[in-house]
């Protein structure tokens with residue numbers, strides 16, 4: 001498990017990471033979501049040691065992260081960074097050899113990864129000759145070529161078509177299933193919600209929510225109700241609950257207890273027929289919008 005503990009980082013007087021704390025658990029895919037400038041890339045760079053935090057620590061299974069562990073992480077940086085003029089398979093083999101993998105094994109593994117990522121037909125093309133989406137697949141193969149102990153991927157799905165997203169996810173899932181912690185950032189909440197086991201939502205350099213989808217929904221749940229009746233709902237404002245929105249016979253309100261909400265229901269029934277009464281179910285999208293506002 002990779003653990004980030006109270007990471008702070010400033011650039012000049014811009015405090016970019018404020019007490020970032022979360023875990024990337026082995027065997028799970030953790031999605032890292034947040035708006036532009038939230039601090040995702042900066043956080044990932046501190047994990048890799050590209051940036052040194054001003055304070056805080058990064059641990060692997062409870063001990064400070066080592067240079068050897070960092071070198072064995074599969075990292076896909078925001079700025080990418082393969083050689084445009086080198087052939088795809090050739091550079092995968094080269095990268096694997098830099099990690100100490102024998103050439104024959106590197107070739108085998110490279111060819112296998114390219115096949116799985118549907119890029120085998122372009123194995124002998126130069127990177128610059130590939131479309132952007134295919135270059136992206138090559139970058140993913142590069143992050144995986146050395147059989148990494150963990151994956152840290154900055155926006156790995158950007159620019160991929162839906163089929164490529166699916167094949168990439170399968171490959172990443174296999175890496176997680178083999179016991180590696182996997183962290184990837186994304187702006188696409190729907191994708192993250194579908195693919196991830198756990199999520200970390202970051203805004204303005206702070207972790208706003210972390211855990212499984214259900215844990216985040218539970219922790220962020222505010223006790224809200226909706227009521228719809230034939231009569232105008234304006235009177236609800238006099239019942240002591242907090243009316244968040246109302247329109248004609250419909251109202252959404254928060255109350256401090258179920259009993260209090262039921263008193264509103266009872267009064268509504270005295271005033272006429274109640275068409276609907278129930279709790280409001282927030283989606284992850286609602287929470288995401290709230291947290292990045």
Ligand SMILES: Nc1ncnc2c1ncn2[C@@H]1O[C@H](COP(=O)(O)OP(=O)(O)OP(=O)(O)O)[C@@H](O)[C@H]1O
Nearest residue numbers: 011014016034035036037038039040041042043187
């Ligand atoms: N080297 C740097 N020098 C100064 N400011 C920086 C540097 N790197 C990042 N920042 C600032 O830190 C903040 C967080 O940037 P970061 O790239 O980590 O955000 P992000 O969540 O990855 O955003 P995006 O989704 O847009 O890529 C931004 O305000 C950015 O301008």
